[in-house]
Amino acid sequence: MAPPTIGRKSKPSGRGGKNDVRSLKRKRDVEDHIKLQKAVEELDPKAETKSFSDLPLSEPTSKGLEASHFKTLTDIQSKSIPLALKGKDILGAAKTGSGKTLAFLVPVLENLYRQKWTEFDGLGALIISPTRELAIQIFEVLRKIGRYHTFSAGLVIGGRSLQEEQERLGRMNILVCTPGRMLQHMDQTAAFEIDNLQMLVMDEADRIMDMGFSKAVDAIVEHLPKQRQTMLFSATQTKKVSDLARLSLRDPEYVAVHEAAASATPTTLQQYYVVTPLADKLDTLFSFIRSNLKAKIIVFLSSGKQVRFVYESFRHLQPGIPLMHLHGRxxxxxxxxxxxxxxxxxxxxxxATDVVARGLDFPAVDWVIQLDCPEDADTYIHRVGRTARYERAGKAVLFLDPSEEEGMLKRLDQKKVPIQMTKPRSKKQQSIKDQLQNMCFQDPELKYLGQKAFVSYTRSIYVQKDKEIFTINNYDLEGYASSMGLPGAPKIKFQKGDDSKKIKNTPRALLSSDEDSDVEAGSKKPKKGEVRTKYDRMFERRNQDVLSGHYSKLIAEDEPERPDDGLVDADEDNDFLSVKRVVPMDEDSSDDEEVASGPVAKVISGIGREPIVVDSKRREKLLKSKKKLLKLKEKGQKVVFDEDGVAHQMYELEDEDDFARRGTVEAQRAKFLQAETARVQEADLDDKQLAKTKKREKREKKRLREADEKAGIVDGEALELAGDGGDPLALLASLPLDGEEEAPTVKRPKKWFEDDSDQEREAPKKKRRLIEAEDEPETLEDLEALAAGLLQ
Incomplete structure (x- = not known):
């Protein structure tokens, strides 16, 4: 025997030792949670805190912040995080680039940690962002600072597979999303439950509560529980009572750290504006880019079509700097x-469009150029916030048309935005109009992009609410079209509609004089410097249909003769002026009665509400067009047939008196709910009974199948039936008759390529075709003969 060990401690058994360690760890975690909860309760929200180490944060959050190199607190973080840790609803407003993302991500992690949230508790926090890029950025920051937590986090944005998101959505504790895709999951994903939601966060809240997302946000909030913590953050915070009431905020704390500041933008940001006519904007922009080839520049435009045109045209011009474009399409x-x-x-x-304007953190941006005037001062503040972030320096330039200058400067002054005027150097100014015109002439696709960009820009001006800044008639649209290289300004529908209204309301005397002046003006020769193409000359031709009457006669000769029904061309009439034909509609008037001057018109009834009068070739052609005839027909009504075959409308409104006679609305509602509940219960019972019956049948089939398998093993031959619905006569015919002996089963000899296990395995199988070989094949000819037999 081995000598007993002296001085060694005996190790505890493996299972008991592990349990002790786990229990100690669990006990330590409980103590840490109690200490953390007590520290948060004792925290003074008004006390100044400068670093994250001064806050009562959990160990995983502290380690994540330290690993991500976040140590000191910004103004918005020091004032909002203590309030959020105490569970207060917050309206946070701070300048762009002031660290608002951490101001709501740290409380989200801490509150869920203190509640011991696990993946089985479902969704705990929902973070909504207006754009996909901002949602991705928030999610990346969440991954960095929450790397030591055990929470599961997900990103739900458009442009990804809906099915993959549905499979993982039920296991998420924190979701970063855009409003549209979130609402889609709430409506379509069955496993998605939000009854236990603890926190709702909206980044760029004023944009989310704007008209573009208002319906989606209202629908999302309806799904959420009322008892929750809500936090809204933005550089330009919404203070509307209606917006706050829609979100069900409870005594929100308004945290505005820069409200008393002299400016609404960072102090390190230099802001300028350039007054340039609309026709010179692209020239000035190209000259600016050529002068700043070693800078990082963001150029904002009002629409995605403009982004595409400017990007494609500048890419052909090759300014000497890498070009990119980004828009929502x-x-x-x-x-x-x-x-x-x-x-x-x-x-x-x-x-880029305003997709990039909010929240995105691009490092080291030197210039922000706003080629198109923003819709309001808030949009301007968010656009210029892409530079001068985190106390870095930056510059911004706003291009203004002379008609926009006064109104826009007034709006910026109201928002405390310091901006000063500057002028481009005339020596460095370049003109690209001729180059753009040449490119549009050679490349039809670029010309098409330019036309679409022109229309989208004009529409964006037309729909702006602030008419003090944006007045469509004050812009030189013809000059803008020529600066884009287009041969002329494309026609725009809303302008055409306005012109038609003016013509309609103009007195006839003035209208005739205007037409005469137009004719005289049209007869004038074009200016000497104007270039006229063959298409211009073609469209200026007059009397283009002078041969149409003769051509119709030639066609009529080839067609079979038709009876004269009074439908003749106007050219064949003897009257110099065409007169409207009067059709007799009275029943008393006879067919032979002569009516007005001109041939008798044909009247066709039964198509529309009123009979159709065919008094010209144009009206006759109308009858051949199904599309135009649909306008004359009445709208059809969908009918259904009852059991007796009587047709009635699909939806029939009940009389109010009959409805009131049956009782009050509450009583009828309660009665309807009671009846529906009883019906659902009956259907539930039927479903359960049906499920039991199916289960019993399945069990019986399984039992019979097992019995058949056992019988096949004992007898050495399985008796095959046709199933439950098999023919019993076939079974009786297979049995031996009285006095007959059942043929003994002859065991076939074992082949050279088989062993005992193979023969036993093949015993229960039937209808198997065997190719017998007397001896084992030795030569190639024997193998070929065996293969030929197998193939046959």
Missing amino acids: QKQAARLDITAKFSSSKNSCIF
Whole structure:
């Protein structure tokens, strides 16, 4: 025997030791939670805190912040995080680039940690962002600072597979999403439950509560529980009572750290504006880019079609700097790729819409150029916030048309935005009008993009609410079209409608004089410097249909003769002036009665509400067009047939008196709910009974199948039936008759390629075709003969 060990401690058994360690760890975690909860309760929200270490944060959050190099608190973080840790509803407003993302992500992690939230508790926090790019950025920050937590977090945005998101959605504790896709999951994903939601966060809340997202946000809030913590953050916070009431906020704390500041934008941001006519905007922009080839520039435009045109045209001009473009119509993968490229580049220029204007953090942006005037001062503040972030320096330039200058400067002054005027240097000014015109002439696709960009820009001005800044008649649209290289300004529908209204309301005397003046003006020769193409000459021709009457006669000769029904061409009439034909509609008037001057018209009834009068060739052609005849027909009504075959409308309104006679609305509602509840219960009972019957039948089939299998093993041959519905006569015919002996089963000899196990395995099988070989094949000829037999 081995000598006993002296001085060694005996190890506890493996299972008991592990349990002790787990229980100690669990006990330590409980104590930490109690200490953390007590520290949060004792926290003074008004006390000044400068670093994250001064806050009562959990160990996983502290480690995540330290690993991500977040140590000191910004103004918005120091004032909002203590209030959020105590469970208060918050309205947070701070300048762009002031660290609002951490101001709501840290409380989200801490509140769920203190409640011991697990994946089995469902969704605990919902973070809503207006754009996909901002949602992705928030999710990346959440992954960094929450890397040591055990929560599951998900990103739900458009442009991805809905099915993949549905499979994972039920296991998420924190969701970062856009409003549209979130509402889609609430309506379509069955496993998605939000009854236990603890926190709702809206980043860029004023944009989310705006008209573009209002319906989606209202629908989302209806699904959420009333008892929750709500936090709204933005650089320009909404204070409307209606907006706050829609979100069910409870005594919200308004945290505005820069409200008393002298300006609404960062102090390190230099802001300028340039007054340039609309026709010179592209020239000035190209000259600016050529002068700043080693800078990182963001150029904002009002629509995605303008972004495409400016990007494609400048790309052909090759200014000497990498060009990119980003707008909402691009696919999600392309948007992510462009965003990553621009973030990692040192010097480049990106043309973008307001998709990029909010929340996105592009490092080291030097210039923000607003080629198109923003719709309001809030949009201006968010656009220029892409530069001068986190106390870095930056510059911004706003391009203004002379008609926009006074109104826009007034709006910026009201928002405390310091901006000063500057002028471009005339020596460095370049003109690209001739080059753009040449490119549009050679490339029809670029010309098409230019036309679409022109229309979208004009519409964006027309629909603006602030008419003090945006008045469509004050813009030089013809000059803008020529500066884009277009041969002329495209026609726009809303302008055409306005012109038609003016013509309709003009007195006839003035209208005739205007037409005469137009004819005289049209007869004038074009200016010497104006270029007229063959298409212009073609469209200026008059009397283009002078041969139409003769051509119709030639066609009529080839067709079979038709009886004269009075429908003749106007050219064949003897009257110089065409007169409207009067049709007799009275029943007393006879067919032979002569009516007015001109041939008798044909009257066709039964198509529409009123009979159709065919008094010209135009009206006759109308009868051949199904599309135009539909306008004359009455709208059809959908009918259903009852059991007796009587047709009636699909939906019939009940009389109010009959409805009131049956009782009050509450009583009828209660009665309807009671009846529906009883019906659902009966259907539930029927379903359960049906499920039991199916289960019993399945069990019986399984039992019979097992019995058949056992019988097949004992007898050595399985008796095959046709199933439950098999023919019993076939079974009786297979049995031996009286006095007959059942033929003994002859065991076939074992082949050379078989062993005992193979023969036993093949015993219960039937209808198997065997090719017998007397001896084992030795030569190639024997193998070929065996293969031929198998193939046959």
